[in-house]
Amino acid sequence: MTERLYLDDPDRLTFEARVVGVRTLAGRPAVVLDRTAFYPEGGGQPADRGRLGGAAVVDVQEVDGELLHALEGAPPEAGAPVPGEVDAVRRRDHLQQHHGQHLLSAAFEATAGAHTVSFHLGAETCSIDLDAPAASLGEERLRAAEARANDLVFRDLPVTARDFEPAELAALPLRKAPEKGARIVVVGDLARGEVVDAS
């Protein structure tokens, strides 16, 4: 089981790990590590890229509970420690888009009662699918959602991402029921009970 360093420390971009398994992913060699800071594709967010020893990490996917790091170049030797480095620019881009999506989804919820059913982060654009008909989201409502989202950005609210106990969970204004586990991303001041988004 790979230790997922990105869960406790999303700012960590360099680490050292050992190869514990070699697989293939879409025709490329792919390694399983004992620990990793590489975020696999999931939750609407594309996979990290970067370097693992002398090889480039070109994709990271979770397959049957294993985190596969697809490599271009020779995979590092099994058992030996190997340095890993996540592409910081790509990660920051995903982080900003994903956080922006949370804020915009919260804004549409608050201003138009429109729930986000899915979203997609890409290299050029980020899209959010709402459960409201387009005709119900006129110019005025779009401007209101935009203003609300910008307000949330300018307030520079704290973000907490961790597992929540059932009692804490019950008190959170979740946008939707968690699909797996109890890891929640909360935007707002938990101590003061001012939560603007919990997802």
Ligand SMILES: [Zn+2]
């Ligand atoms: Zn999210």
